[in-house]
Amino acid sequence: MPSKMQRLSQFLAFFSLLCLPGIAVSLEINFQPVAPGVYAYIGDTGMRSFENEGMNANSGFIITDAGVVVVDSGSTWKVAEKIHAAIRKVTSQPVKYVINTGGQDHRWLGNGYFKAQGAEILAASAAIDDMKARGALQLQGLTRELKDRITGTEIVLPTRTFTKKEVLHLGNREIHLLFFHGGHTPGDSVVWLPKESVLFSGDLIYVDRLLGVLPFSHTGNWIASFAEMEALQPKRIIPGHGAVTDLPKAQRESRDYLKQVASHMRRAVDEMVDLQAAINNLNQSSWAHLANFELLKGGNASRVYLEMESR
Numbered sequence: 001m002p003s004k005m006q007r008l009s010q011f012l013a014f015f016s017l018l019c020l021p022g023i024a025v026s027l028e029i030n031f032q033p034v035a036p037g038v039y040a041y042i043g044d045t046g047m048r049s050f051e052n053e054g055m056n057a058n059s060g061f062i063i064t065d066a067g068v069v070v071v072d073s074g075s076t077w078k079v080a081e082k083i084h085a086a087i088r089k090v091t092s093q094p095v096k097y098v099i100n101t102g103g104q105d106h107r108w109l110g111n112g113y114f115k116a117q118g119a120e121i122l123a124a125s126a127a128i129d130d131m132k133a134r135g136a137l138q139l140q141g142l143t144r145e146l147k148d149r150i151t152g153t154e155i156v157l158p159t160r161t162f163t164k165k166e167v168l169h170l171g172n173r174e175i176h177l178l179f180f181h182g183g184h185t186p187g188d189s190v191v192w193l194p195k196e197s198v199l200f201s202g203d204l205i206y207v208d209r210l211l212g213v214l215p216f217s218h219t220g221n222w223i224a225s226f227a228e229m230e231a232l233q234p235k236r237i238i239p240g241h242g243a244v245t246d247l248p249k250a251q252r253e254s255r256d257y258l259k260q261v262a263s264h265m266r267r268a269v270d271e272m273v274d275l276q277a278a279i280n281n282l283n284q285s286s287w288a289h290l291a292n293f294e295l296l297k298g299g300n301a302s303r304v305y306l307e308m309e310s311r
């Protein structure tokens, strides 16, 4: 029989284990003000993980005097619930609309939660096509990583759609939803507040971390979409990933990188340089300071080469 003392120390050891940092880390969501009534959540710039609940991306919301508009609903039901709780700390207005800026999991898999709160969900038709094509796979991938933290998450598609442009008038605000040419994913679109000169760029802009060129990305379209964002001349940008930023930094860390890799690979394919040599000759060192650089630089280079071969 263990003595009273032994039992007490066992209990204390068990209790301290529960309190150890790192054991039950879960995502905390807090929004920062960007402009009057406009808020951003800046997510983890690493990869999707159990700890960040797949929410390795930014999100935001806009307060109007007729309700709240959420930009990107998060990666899961539970993350959406946390987004809503954080919004409630700022305003008691109900969430009227949710805009998904693209078909990547962390932009829309929280839709079910907001639909249950009565919000209407909007996205570009190209984004909805992407959700239909990849939603089941995204859910599978996240379930592997998040385990029980995915509970409640289902595929819930937007019910209101637009092709190129939709202007949402809500209370005192004018909110422009713009689809250009996609890029990181085929359905990437932006939310533009012309009066406030604030742009929610979705996955068309990454800062602080290297952007990812994925099998379904298209750098030609991405660069073309970037030029359209530049034409808006936004004062402040809430990027898809990384801290709130301005146009010059977005140009350096997203546009210039895309242009450099694309023009290098265009030349390599035209000169019949083989894939491995083209990757070896590519100097990406100007972006080596960005997070995830080592992890993504090789895949990015080879995917852009393949894109140039197919064009």
Ligand SMILES: [Zn+2]
Binding pocket: 057, 104, 106, 203, 240, 241
């Ligand atoms: Zn993303």
